[in-house]
Amino acid sequence: MYLQDSVxxxxxxxxxxxxxxxxxxxxxxxxxxxxxxxxxxxxxxYLDLDFVLPTQAVExxxxxxxxxxxxxxxxxxxxxxxxxVFEKATVDFAQQVGxxxxxxxxxxxxxxxxxxxxxxxxx
Numbered sequence: 001m002y003l004q005d006s007v008x009x010x011x012x013x014x015x016x017x018x019x020x021x022x023x024x025x026x027x028x029x030x031x032x033x034x035x036x037x038x039x040x041x042x043x044x045x046y047l048d049l050d051f052v053l054p055t056q057a058v059e060x061x062x063x064x065x066x067x068x069x070x071x072x073x074x075x076x077x078x079x080x081x082x083x084x085v086f087e088k089a090t091v092d093f094a095q096q097v098g099x100x101x102x103x104x105x106x107x108x109x110x111x112x113x114x115x116x117x118x119x120x121x122x123x
Contacts, residue, residue, distance in 0.1 A: 011038040011047065014119050018047070018086040019064050021119060028053050028060075029101060029116040036115055047089035052104055052116065054096045058082045061093040 011034050014021035032050045053060060058074065061082035065072035071085035080095030096104045101116060 011035075011044075011049070012117055012119070016047070017049065017091075018070075018089045019068055019084075019091070023064055023067065024051070024060065024119075025053055025056070026120055028120075029118055031105070031116045035117045038117075039115075045088075047086075047091075049089065049091045051091070051093050052096050052101065053093060054101075057093040057095040061091075064091070 012030070029052050030049060031052050034047075034049055037044070051057075057080045058077075061084050062072055064070070065084045068084075068086065071083075073083040073085065075081040075083055075092070079097070082093050084091045084093070097107055098104050105116060
């Protein structure tokens with residue numbers, strides 16, 4: 001399931017994120033439980049964001065961690081998954097699995113987590 005800009009909840013708003021949206025490739029999607037929780041109106045004090053990128057997930061995480069002097073953790077070098085740790089947020093970056101976002105979403109553990117939100121405005 002995709003969501004575009006029609007949904008306005010705090011975690012879906014890049015203004016609430018601890019880094020600049022411009023640092024993400026245009027093909028980046030916010031995925032999983034945080035999207036679900038935003039749609040359900042659930043608000044958490046601590047941001048836990050998960051992004052899928054088709055390429056350079058670890059490199060993007062390193063860039064953001066360096067730019068904001070945040071913590072960086074390589075979670076899985078084989079599957080290209082990294083985490084950036086901010087004071088009030090944890091942001092995971094994962095390399096897309098499969099040729100398309102749809103393929104990546106189909107492999108997720110729970111149907112409700114197979115959800116993606118594209119945070120960048122359409123041109």
